[in-house]
Amino acid sequence: MNTTEEQTTKGHQKEQCKELQLPVQDALDVLNGRWKLPILIAISFQTKRFSEISREVNGITDRVLSKELKEMEQNKIITRTVRDAFPPIVEYSITPHGLTLHKIYAELGEWGAAHRKLIIGK
Amino acid sequence: MNTTEEQTTKGHQKEQCKELQLPVQDALDVLNGRWKLPILIAISFQTKRFSEISREVNGITDRVLSKELKEMEQNKIITRTVRDAFPPIVEYSITPHGLTLHKIYAELGEWGAAHRKLIIGK
DNA sequence: GATAGCACTATCCTAAAGGATAGTATCAAT
């Protein structure tokens, strides 16, 4: 009986865990890759134009930047605004939803630092 | 003066943010991929053998499972123990460090669920 | 004697991420 109950409980916990998988994947898709965080940092403090981000995020190519910005816009992390002018002005800024990423990036950073200490050395 | 101070403050914050990048990448490397969470869930509740994990984690191939387990062992998320017997018994269990992942997976899941609501539908 | 289970490894293949390089339309400034 005790055993059965334990198994039931464990089974329940496990089910809860499995339900984590989909939303966790969703979150990782948004966070992942080499460029998302640097781009987010660049935009977080003030609205920036494409070329400004391109200059500030070291090593990124225009092609990749363009793709990342599109993806972040679809994910409602940033907004894109076009102003009619020549040369064209396209501005990117962070959304409220994008701001909520700060907390989890901070937590990832904390965990990562602890991990690094454990793995690489004291 | 006010402006200068603001810029200095912002500059400082930005430097702090940039220092996040390395540990965040470390963390994401550990969390990432399709199989890490399912494997972690399988092992979390009790020590398991290779074949048990293989059966429990649906769709994974032996080759990929073997690679993931090695990586997780190197990251000190799990331990591998061999017991001399035939057929061979190799047991995998979660470490204290591995248990610390639960919290951040939970937070990723929470964020991911909110994100999903925002993007896919109300 | 054949079969099945264990814990892998080896080989081959596909798809996706991301890098390198070059090009586009438009207009203002020199």
Added chain:
DNA sequence: ATTGATACTATCCTTTAGGATAGTGCTATC
């Protein structure tokens, strides 16, 4: 007339993640 700036797009290539399939050495079981 040429140059430069802007915000991209197009083409090509390399690297990486991960899937499919098969095989290994050993033993207990049928």
